[in-house]
Amino acid sequence: MTSGENHVKHASNKIKVGILGTSGYGGAELLRRLARHPQVEISGIGSRQFAGQKLGACWPQFAGDFPNLCFTDADKVIENSELIFSAAPHGQATHWLKKALESGKRVIDLSADFRLSPDDYQQWYHMDHPYPELYSRSVYGLVELHREELADAELVANPGCYPTTASLALAPLAAQGLLGRDIIVSAASGVSGAGRGPSLDLHYTETNENFRAYNVAGNHRHTIEIENTLGRISTMGRKLKTHLPFERPIISFTPHLVPMTRGILASCHTRPEKAVDEAELFELYRDFYQDDLLIIVSEELPQTKAVYGSDRCIISVRFDPRSQQIIALATIDNLGKGAAGQAMQNFNLMHGFEETLGLALEGVWP
């Protein structure tokens, strides 16, 4: 059997799972999903800032849950766990993840540390990659495109939120050779994508009733992740391998900040070389994602609220005969499919569980 993805493992012994960086939003959302996963035992939650304190000291939404669960240091989390999720910011947990891998634990890293080759990492994150040898053992965890190589992964690099959205929106076009010379990705995110650390920029009164672009003109680090995925598809087709060579396109990526808590919408424009019509595009998209439970190809334009608190991605596509542009649109919850949800999807895949086990399907509407 090549992959366990369609088989529910009825484990009598639950998997011991630890989380690093549990005081960030990604960590909290992992914990909420793990708490309802029937095959999981929470074996440790790490946080430098809250070490020694109870879960409730950090997170009001867990009031009354896990009354005996305390934050510990990373060593203890790793020691007690079979699999480690890291939701710490990039550059902060690589040392621990190396230790975890060395002691035979599997790792799912939600940060950017293992998403890029050491060269790209240096260029976009302005620091040398600390463990280039680990990069070569990692698998890029964009599930729908890398599913085959993820089942046996020991180290998963969980994709960024914008790259998940834009890549899923454009993947069928890339596979079909429909990307034109210019690829314009205009995307907008709720504020939780920027994390929990307070700053003047994200202070309530400065952000409420305020819409703005940021990191314009090729400055956002997620640009290269999107380019990598589109390049891999153009080179390899549907089933991607993280470490095979590929040629990559250049995109223009313009992110915006929306005065809302959650949600990303990417509106992607490209002008294909050959003529298309909208019905063909829908057929293409439906075929491409026919086996993907978390991808909804919808005739309705996607809206972020439909995936609030959900781990799905909703995609639609249009063709504008006047300007000859294809407009591909996708939405996810940046903390769901854009972070914790996709990490859990990877977790399920790595253990042969049903891919949606413990995940949230329907969005919290209204």
Added chain:
Amino acid sequence: MTSGENHVKHASNKIKVGILGTSGYGGAELLRRLARHPQVEISGIGSRQFAGQKLGACWPQFAGDFPNLCFTDADKVIENSELIFSAAPHGQATHWLKKALESGKRVIDLSADFRLSPDDYQQWYHMDHPYPELYSRSVYGLVELHREELADAELVANPGCYPTTASLALAPLAAQGLLGRDIIVSAASGVSGAGRGPSLDLHYTETNENFRAYNVAGNHRHTIEIENTLGRISTMGRKLKTHLPFERPIISFTPHLVPMTRGILASCHTRPEKAVDEAELFELYRDFYQDDLLIIVSEELPQTKAVYGSDRCIISVRFDPRSQQIIALATIDNLGKGAAGQAMQNFNLMHGFEETLGLALEGVWP
């Protein structure tokens, strides 16, 4: 089995459950909870407006779910179901609920139709109660206070959102004789409490960045529900019976509208006749709710976000020695514990399931 086992279904004989009024927010939230309940089969969804259309035509968050589920008329929902939830507005479904009860189905009504005696109903809703004889067979579904009589109920009157919040905040004080001459309930709700029907008052641009009181000075219909529950507790103590006689106090209830989607917070003030201290109050509250899984007594002041999308109630209490006022505060999600969550809690109780099965515990934070 915990409430989290939302995707593994073991039962061979699931309960056939239908929903009336599925095009409103209460209906949608019931459906979202029922979809992950392991002992339930959705046997019908009713909506006059959407009859004949697919679920997705009404609700973007269910995109891709239940692809074959269509709205039907109420008769068909009732015919195919063993238990009927009604999320239709008051006065609109009583006829169908009567038919359901006559054919031996159990009913959980989220509207106000069976919450009040026919006299009170006439006074507060300005219409004659259509079926006074059914009222006498109903049980008031405020679970923590009526649990004993709910297990065998055939017709449950699910409480209003404000009454749930304020009653749970004040219940321990009522039980202990600590309610003073004046009881001031100042409460505030997110906008979803007003339903899905568009109106100028609730148009986005008129409501955003706007905080206002409404139905001030004894005009809100939920006033009498709160008075009933406090009166029953003062008369009967902890375990309430819907149809025993009781004396009721008068409260001053001032509701406010908050520019947010979900959540209610009640801040209740009363000046007890006898001296109290805050530590005693916390002991009283913790004892009172010690067996209630969905009630969290917290030293931290409650905040609505902690129960966003959750079916819990978080309560805290303070004593102000300067003004001699007790301030009791509680928060719920008006669509969770204030509507669909409590209805599901009633459902579980009526079938002997674990009370939190299919419910949402942790809030969606941030």
Added chain:
Amino acid sequence: MTSGENHVKHASNKIKVGILGTSGYGGAELLRRLARHPQVEISGIGSRQFAGQKLGACWPQFAGDFPNLCFTDADKVIENSELIFSAAPHGQATHWLKKALESGKRVIDLSADFRLSPDDYQQWYHMDHPYPELYSRSVYGLVELHREELADAELVANPGCYPTTASLALAPLAAQGLLGRDIIVSAASGVSGAGRGPSLDLHYTETNENFRAYNVAGNHRHTIEIENTLGRISTMGRKLKTHLPFERPIISFTPHLVPMTRGILASCHTRPEKAVDEAELFELYRDFYQDDLLIIVSEELPQTKAVYGSDRCIISVRFDPRSQQIIALATIDNLGKGAAGQAMQNFNLMHGFEETLGLALEGVWP
């Protein structure tokens, strides 16, 4: 005299100004500006819906103002006024505006009725233009580009909110021949752009925490207005004439709805044929707008909050050397420079007043 002299009135002969469509947001914002204009007397406010009622019945923000001002029918407004603003939706006031013009009054129309040639109007608004002969007498009121011909205008077609934003963002590029083959305008608006009429789509709970695209793929009526202005500039340069012939480009315009009340941001992408650098672009923009008091060319990226309640436009520009794209960004308050503010600017220009008289300069921050 500065724009701030809002309470000291010197003129003995004020201009009698009437408003049609005063029960919409554009009308209310006109009234707020006219109330502080030292050279204006409000001579009538029209509203079909509120005719005979006092101003306060419609608008809470005017509580206590103009205690004797009542809504009347359009005939009376026109009869008593020297100049008529119309803030009624397109297609609803043309009949009255014709009458006003015939009796020698000047007109500023905030609707789309006189913005397009009869042919374009028919194509984009799907109705025959009722008075093609009036179109030929109108001037397109995008002040910074049409200033010369506006001073003597008898009928001003006040531009749409998106066209104002995108045209001002791209005008210097058009003038310099820097627009490439593809012009992608991705823009986002607060909800007030959709007017005051309640609908499910714009109900608070459906719109809050929701970001979405709409009218994707060439369907939005503002597309043609942007194309007209860019075409005129490419043909005529800096000083535009509404009725001279021109060639127009095709753009791809994708509007989005932001969960906020006010504000538009346009992020425009184009890839010029010739090489540019960012410093040159800034010089170009500063030169182009050097005499325009309401246009701020800013090195900081524009954000909508900076123009909340203001009549200014803030513009910035970037060049991405990787993708060779110029990204031009502009923000306005859709009810300010995007509607009532620009209409007032036109009014001042038509009467030889200082252009910013009665306008709001600084945004209401936070």
Added chain:
Amino acid sequence: MTSGENHVKHASNKIKVGILGTSGYGGAELLRRLARHPQVEISGIGSRQFAGQKLGACWPQFAGDFPNLCFTDADKVIENSELIFSAAPHGQATHWLKKALESGKRVIDLSADFRLSPDDYQQWYHMDHPYPELYSRSVYGLVELHREELADAELVANPGCYPTTASLALAPLAAQGLLGRDIIVSAASGVSGAGRGPSLDLHYTETNENFRAYNVAGNHRHTIEIENTLGRISTMGRKLKTHLPFERPIISFTPHLVPMTRGILASCHTRPEKAVDEAELFELYRDFYQDDLLIIVSEELPQTKAVYGSDRCIISVRFDPRSQQIIALATIDNLGKGAAGQAMQNFNLMHGFEETLGLALEGVWP
């Protein structure tokens, strides 16, 4: 002539006005109002953090204004000015204000430093008052109640935002002896009341979609200000003197935080000893405020949006015959009438200008 309040001074020489604490919201709102005041010259803006930088470095809404205005240190602001506004937090500018007063400048302090007697200051702010002798020279700047003594004031203590709202709501009742044994003030504020300093509590994602009480049970420092004003009215009637003796009542004040930027609503409950009816109450309120241009007594319930960006206060009142409670409700913009607007009103009064000169009357709606 006893007071200059009704006479517009046509100064040929504008008053030189400086602001300390200009990098906070109060300072920015002062600057916006001063910029449009015809009798004012901005002579200096102070900020420790931004000293030496241009205005635009701190405030995006002033982009393009005062291109040569730089932040300086406090000494320079004082030296160049005839009147000093201080918008610095309490305890931070008293030293400078003393120097300003000593050199004969007039001072309007928006902080709490001169609002309370040294004893009360010590008790509520937990620090010794640095200059008790200055307190005795200060006037409490709640304009409508202290107008007579404000005209000649050299040091004005501008009231807090909650005290302004609650005091104006309850003043007519206090004057008429209608305050009962218990006075419950439940109030809610937009987030800008907490200032511009970022913190986890006020981070966008933690505050959005979150309603909560804070400083419950007599802990909020504004409590004593409200009690002082109600006590003064009960003792002195309509025209208050800051330094006459008075008896004060005790109130129960419960503030809440609303997920919005601006606005305060106070809902005040008290049960009078003698019977009242609602019509009498409205007559009482209208008489009490008949000469106050910024107070609107409205039959409609007040809503914060109606005063967004405005310097008015809207008040309404109800009587609940069931509970015998009077409910008095008032709304202001916390940065308008609750801070900068009232400070400007004081400024006008102190110089014999029209009281509303430079102020904002109509709210920014929507």
